[in-house]
Amino acid sequence: MKLRNLGALSAAVLIVASACTQSGAPATGGAPATGGQPSAGGGEKGTITVWSSLPRQGSSKGQTDTIVNAIKLALEERNNQAGGYTIEYVDGDDSTAEAGQWTEAKEIENATNASSDPDVVGYLGTFNSGAAAVSIPINCRAGLVMISPANTYPGLTKPGKGEEGEPDNFYPDGCKHNYFRVIPADDLQGLAGAKWAKQLGFKKVYVIDDSQLYGKGIADVFRAEAPGQELEVVGNDSILGTETDYISLAQKVQQAAPDLVYFGGITQQNAGQLWRDIKDAMPDVAMMGPDGIAEQAFLDAAAEAAEGTYTTFGGLPAEELEGEGAEFVSTFKERFGDLEPYTAYGYEAANVLLDAIERASARNPTDNAQLRAFVLEEVANTKDYQGALGTWSFDQNGDTTLTQMSGSQVVDGEFVFQDIIE
Amino acid sequence: MDLEQFAVILSIGLFNGLIVALVAIGYTLVYGIIELINFAHGDVFMLGTLLTYFGLVAILPGFGVEASLISALALIPFIMVITAVINASIERVAYRPLRNAPRLAPLISAIGMSFILQNVGIILLGPSPKAVPSVLPNDPLIVMPGGRTLISLNEVVVGAVTIPLLLALAYFVTSTRQGKAMRATAQDREAAGLMGINVNRTISQTFLIGGALAGAAGFVVALFLGQAWWFFGFPFGLLAFTSAVLGGIGNITGAALGGIVLGLVKSISDFYIEARWTNVIVFSILIIVLVFRPTGLLGAKQAEGA
Numbered sequence: 001m002k003l004r005n006l007g008a009l010s011a012a013v014l015i016v017a018s019a020c021t022q023s024g025a026p027a028t029g030g031a032p033a034t035g036g037q038p039s040a041g042g043g044e045k046g047t048i049t050v051w052s053s054l055p056r057q058g059s060s061k062g063q064t065d066t067i068v069n070a071i072k073l074a075l076e077e078r079n080n081q082a083g084g085y086t087i088e089y090v091d092g093d094d095s096t097a098e099a100g101q102w103t104e105a106k107e108i109e110n111a112t113n114a115s116s117d118p119d120v121v122g123y124l125g126t127f128n129s130g131a132a133a134v135s136i137p138i139n140c141r142a143g144l145v146m147i148s149p150a151n152t153y154p155g156l157t158k159p160g161k162g163e164e165g166e167p168d169n170f171y172p173d174g175c176k177h178n179y180f181r182v183i184p185a186d187d188l189q190g191l192a193g194a195k196w197a198k199q200l201g202f203k204k205v206y207v208i209d210d211s212q213l214y215g216k217g218i219a220d221v222f223r224a225e226a227p228g229q230e231l232e233v234v235g236n237d238s239i240l241g242t243e244t245d246y247i248s249l250a251q252k253v254q255q256a257a258p259d260l261v262y263f264g265g266i267t268q269q270n271a272g273q274l275w276r277d278i279k280d281a282m283p284d285v286a287m288m289g290p291d292g293i294a295e296q297a298f299l300d301a302a303a304e305a306a307e308g309t310y311t312t313f314g315g316l317p318a319e320e321l322e323g324e325g326a327e328f329v330s331t332f333k334e335r336f337g338d339l340e341p342y343t344a345y346g347y348e349a350a351n352v353l354l355d356a357i358e359r360a361s362a363r364n365p366t367d368n369a370q371l372r373a374f375v376l377e378e379v380a381n382t383k384d385y386q387g388a389l390g391t392w393s394f395d396q397n398g399d400t401t402l403t404q405m406s407g408s409q410v411v412d413g414e415f416v417f418q419d420i421i422e
Numbered sequence: 423m424d425l426e427q428f429a430v431i432l433s434i435g436l437f438n439g440l441i442v443a444l445v446a447i448g449y450t451l452v453y454g455i456i457e458l459i460n461f462a463h464g465d466v467f468m469l470g471t472l473l474t475y476f477g478l479v480a481i482l483p484g485f486g487v488e489a490s491l492i493s494a495l496a497l498i499p500f501i502m503v504i505t506a507v508i509n510a511s512i513e514r515v516a517y518r519p520l521r522n523a524p525r526l527a528p529l530i531s532a533i534g535m536s537f538i539l540q541n542v543g544i545i546l547l548g549p550s551p552k553a554v555p556s557v558l559p560n561d562p563l564i565v566m567p568g569g570r571t572l573i574s575l576n577e578v579v580v581g582a583v584t585i586p587l588l589l590a591l592a593y594f595v596t597s598t599r600q601g602k603a604m605r606a607t608a609q610d611r612e613a614a615g616l617m618g619i620n621v622n623r624t625i626s627q628t629f630l631i632g633g634a635l636a637g638a639a640g641f642v643v644a645l646f647l648g649q650a651w652w653f654f655g656f657p658f659g660l661l662a663f664t665s666a667v668l669g670g671i672g673n674i675t676g677a678a679l680g681g682i683v684l685g686l687v688k689s690i691s692d693f694y695i696e697a698r699w700t701n702v703i704v705f706s707i708l709i710i711v712l713v714f715r716p717t718g719l720l721g722a723k724q725a726e727g728a
Contacts, residue, residue, distance in 0.1 A: 240701070242701075243657060244657045245438065249693070272649060273649055276649070300553060
């Protein structure tokens with residue numbers, strides 16, 4: 001009896017609470033949207049909310065601070081207005097201090113909170129591909145659009161490029177595809193690596209991967225694309241990060257006499273050791289890898305063996321952006337200081353969403369639920385978008401049509417931008 | 423088959439095997455005396471690589487000494503003393519109170535100690551491998567007619583550190599009073615105690631020796647492979663433990679032999695097959711040996727038969 005009372009009480013509390021969040025949010029000026037009848041025309045249509053879900057603590061904080069600032073800048077430039085709506089921004093955190101990175105529980109919490117609030121029309125994120133895999137289905141069921149500035153795992157969008165069943169399992173029960181990203185996915189890096197190797201004049205390449213989804217995926221693409229780029233694959237090996245050394249493997253590589261060694265993998269799979277052992281055996285061989293090694297940790301691990309290493313990165317560095325992008329970079333630098341690799345992508349994601357809100361608003365939605373559906377459609381319709389990253393569209397998978405990659409080289413212990421790989 | 427290439431692969435395997443042997447002996451000494459697999463041993467070895475790293479990048483420069491091969495060699499005694507004391511402290515804190523508990527209890531506390539040491543490594547070194555300053559030149563020493571290097575200077579240093587240590591250990595166990603006490607304790611702890619041997623002290627001493635060897639192995643690996651990493655305890659520990667079992671756990675000569683055999687197998691498999699299959703091959707060989715010789719190559723538990 002007592003229990004049942006408690007249940008009824010908590011149900012009542014929940015109803016009141018959710019009623020509060022519904023009516024309480026649009027407090028900023030103008031006539032609030034009441035009873036699903038937004039006052040059409042005349043500027044103010046009420047307040048709607050845009051969420052971002054990023055790891056705001058831990059090792060990614062430096063990156064996400066700049067992404068959040070870029071989103072705020074995009075909003076500021078429009079006076080927090082889009083299509084007659086006032087935009088409220090929620091800076092969601094999907095990390096915990098203890099974990100120091102994103103956690104599944106926090107990401108589920110963010111997606112649930114955002115998608116159950118009818119005033120939320122867009123979800124910017126995530127930063128980590130693993131977090132996107134968690135929140136896409138939740139937001140998809142609620143018809144809430146997601147735009148990621150940083151996810152590069154191919155399986156989130158591309159059939160046959162991830163694990164079996166991907167990406168369909170992220171969009172369950174036939175819900176409408178709700179996930180988009182403004183950054184090129186990883187599968188393009190293998191191709192970019194092969195193209196760049198040809199440009200640099202290499203002829204014979206030895207391909208090594210770290211036996212993991214990310215690394216092997218890239219290495220397999222590289223190997224498949226190599227013949228088309230007039231590269232001869234003289235050997236290939238899979239290694240494990242748990243090995244003590246690669247001295248014998250280095251002998252094997254030496255015997256195959258390549259002029260380039262390509263490694264598909266990440267620093268944490270013992271890339272530093274691999275580099276040292278190969279450079280010991282072949283001081284003159286060139287080495288190349290994807291963005292999984294384009295980080296300080298790799299330089300710490302490989303030290304002098306890293307010198308001269310070529311790396312590819314999915315997208316362009318801030319200094320290479322032109323037009324609107326260059327304008328953004330200089331404004332951002334003035335206001336907030338240095339940019340991180342994903343900063344401009346955060347700005348682009350926010351602007352794509354705000355433009356879609358404007359187009360959706362022009363279609364005169366009857367209530368915020370319909371507005372959310374229209375925004376999703378309009379994001380999907382983004383074609384020939386002229387933004388900070390250049391002119392591009394979303395393809396049918398939700399991927400950007402931009403395929404430009406940048407190539408960097410380690411010079412005096414630092415990654416130095418070298419070339420744009422088309 | 424290219425015989426010169428094969429010789430190079432054998433030489434690589436031999437020197438890797440010597441390092442593994444140093445770690446393996448630590449496992450086998452402890453097992454021989456208290457029948458415990460000291461899972462933390464690989465991590466004590468890892469601390470050896472960590473101490474070498476900090477010695478070369480922080481402590482030597484702190485004293486105004488340039489990091490070189492000679493100054494690095496001067497670090498060895500300090501590293502060996504520190505890892506020896508750590509290993510003996512682990513025994514005192516985590517194993518001795520459980521000596522009469524069911525055998526699974528100290529095993530679990532050993533795994534716990536291993537995690538603690540790994541996290542100490544993460545806190546001190548950070549999550550990624552760190553490059554150790556290269557003070558070990560790898561100039562070719564013996565070059566074959568075909569132009570390939572058979573033995574290089576850094577390999578000679580590996581041999582120069584490990585082989586004397588192995589010989590010193592053999593002398594200690596077979597020919598000294600304390601070594602005799604160790605062998606007696608290994609054979610029958612109670613009887614040894616009744617004969618007036620201080621069993622606790624003898625066990626502590628075994629851990630001291632095992633820890634010192636692990637520290638030396640850590641030093642050699644940090645210089646030879648050029649890296650220090652909190653994770654190193656796992657791959658080396660696994661290889662060394664496997665060597666100890668392969669040679670006959672508890673048998674010192676067996677552990678050394680097992681280490682060298684596994685070093686050779688690993689090197690040959692990495693080169694002629696594929697690196698990712700190496701662990702499969704190593705453990706297949708272990709299983710085959712154990713099926714036909716359940717006590718390992720040289721027979722188990724003969725700490726007295728050094």
